Amino acid sequence: MESKAELARATTMLSVGMALSGTVGLFSVMSGQPTFNVVLFRCLFGAFVLIGWVSLRGQWRSLFGIGYGALPLVLLSGLCLVLNWLALFEAFHRTSIGFATIIYHLQPFWIVLAGSLFLGEPLSRHRIGWICLAFGGLTLTILPRLGDIQSDQNWLIGVGLALAASLFYAVATLTTRAVKGVKPEILSTAHCLIGCLAFLPFLNMGALQGSGVGTWGWLIGLGVIHTGFVYVLLYSAYPKVPIAGIAAAAFLNPAAALLSDFVVFGRSITMMQGVGLGLILLAGLGVNLGWPFLFGKRSASQES
Numbered sequence: 001m002e003s004k005a006e007l008a009r010a011t012t013m014l015s016v017g018m019a020l021s022g023t024v025g026l027f028s029v030m031s032g033q034p035t036f037n038v039v040l041f042r043c044l045f046g047a048f049v050l051i052g053w054v055s056l057r058g059q060w061r062s063l064f065g066i067g068y069g070a071l072p073l074v075l076l077s078g079l080c081l082v083l084n085w086l087a088l089f090e091a092f093h094r095t096s097i098g099f100a101t102i103i104y105h106l107q108p109f110w111i112v113l114a115g116s117l118f119l120g121e122p123l124s125r126h127r128i129g130w131i132c133l134a135f136g137g138l139t140l141t142i143l144p145r146l147g148d149i150q151s152d153q154n155w156l157i158g159v160g161l162a163l164a165a166s167l168f169y170a171v172a173t174l175t176t177r178a179v180k181g182v183k184p185e186i187l188s189t190a191h192c193l194i195g196c197l198a199f200l201p202f203l204n205m206g207a208l209q210g211s212g213v214g215t216w217g218w219l220i221g222l223g224v225i226h227t228g229f230v231y232v233l234l235y236s237a238y239p240k241v242p243i244a245g246i247a248a249a250a251f252l253n254p255a256a257a258l259l260s261d262f263v264v265f266g267r268s269i270t271m272m273q274g275v276g277l278g279l280i281l282l283a284g285l286g287v288n289l290g291w292p293f294l295f296g297k298r299s300a301s302q303e304s
Contacts (some may be wrong), residue, residue, distance in 0.1 A: 010240035011172075011249075017233035018249045022256025024226045025097030026264060028089045031218035033211075035090045036202040038081060038222065043195030045223020046231075050189040053232055057199050062186045074187065077175035078194035083170030084168035087161045094158030096267045101202065101257035102141050102277045108284050109134050110170035118174075130286040137279030144270045184235055212247035247288040251281055 053058055066074060091100040109131045115121035140158065178282050179187060208215075238246065254277065261267045269277070286293065 006240060009244055013233045014237035015252055016238065017230045018252040019256045020225060020230050020233075022101070022253040023100065023260050025089075025092040025257055026189050026221065026260040027218045027222045027226065029092055029097065030264075031222070033215065033219065034204045035086055035093070036199055037204050037207055038089050039085045039195065039201055039259060040199040041219040042085065042198065042227055043082060043192045043220040045220050046227025047189060047192035047196060047223075049224050049228025050185065050192060050202040051230065053228070057185075058187050059183065060181065064190060066115050066123055066182055066186070070182060071304060073175050073179045074190055075194060076205040077172045077179065077187070078174065078191035079198060080172035082195035082198060083150050083193050084165045084172060086199075088165035089237065091158045091161035091165060094154050094161065096265070098254075098258040098261035098267060098269055099141070099273075099304045100158060100162040100165075102164050102269075102273070102280065103159060104169075105254060105277075105280050105284060106134060106163070106164040107169045107173075110167055112174055112287055114174055115175065118267050121211055126291070127287055129297055130283040130291075133286075133293070134280050134283035137210060137276040137283065140276030140279065141269075141273045150160075172193060173282070180228065181292065185231070188227075188231055188235075214219055234254045244289055247285050250284065250288075252280065 028035075031038055033041075033099075051060070051063070054063065086102060088104055089245075091103075112123065112127055112131065116123035176187060182190075258277075259271065285291065
């Protein structure tokens with residue numbers, strides 16, 4: 001009974017964390033700040049929360065204990081993570097929160113392809129099938145807007161930025177995996193500190209002049225809620241929830257993004273785009289859970 005209660009608690013924490021992470025676009029857009037400012041303050045306020053958390057857990061000394069051998073990978077993964085935020089937040093402004101989030105969810109497939117090309121990880125025919133299905137879904141999400149591309153170059157740039165964000169996230173994930181001996185919460189804290197240093201020179205003080213409580217509320221929320229509270233929830237839940245549960249909960253992120261886009265801004269997606277989103281998420285489940293594509297058994301590479 002205790003293990004079931006613990007699993008239920010962890011699943012609830014995971015679900016809340018995933019749903020909250022889907023509202024990051026809303027906080028970014030509603031702040032009304034330039035994207036560089038948004039990312040900087042997300043890193044700054046997030047660092048405060050994460051430093052407080054690791055200190056409460058008695059791990060603050062670990063922040064200064066990252067070995068010199070791991071530093072290059074920590075720096076690279078941190079830069080890629082904050083550049084991923086920069087590209088994604090700018091994509092929210094140029095397209096929409098929901099649409100950018102749909103494209104952003106191609107990230108698992110970049111990871112699989114990069115793992116195959118650079119790390120020698122096997123790429124089975126089943127995974128190839130799921131990847132093709134995902135990009136078929138991407139095609140469906142873009143098709144309804146093809147007629148607008150010539151008249152709306154801004155939208156096309158937004159699509160490119162969302163794709164770039166997913167690529168940066170994939171590189172950040174792969175380099176983070178390669179960092180050994182550093183706990184995830186310590187690594188995330190280091191990433192936020194790297195983001196503060198990287199984006200401080202680009203701070204737009206003029207945009208902050210006259211900012212009211214609302215602006216600062218959205219910016220603080222990005223750091224405290226999405227980079228602090230959400231990370232604590234996810235890191236606490238991941239070790240206790242099966243992979244299938246984690247993969248299923250990932251649906252809550254785009255669902256929350258699409259819902260916030262619709263409720264606050266009145267934006268919705270077409271039926272064809274909805275089908276495309278469904279195919280992307282289904283393919284993501286297939287890759288993460290090692291499902292066979294269409295029919296047949298899983299290959300040995302997927303079972304390992």
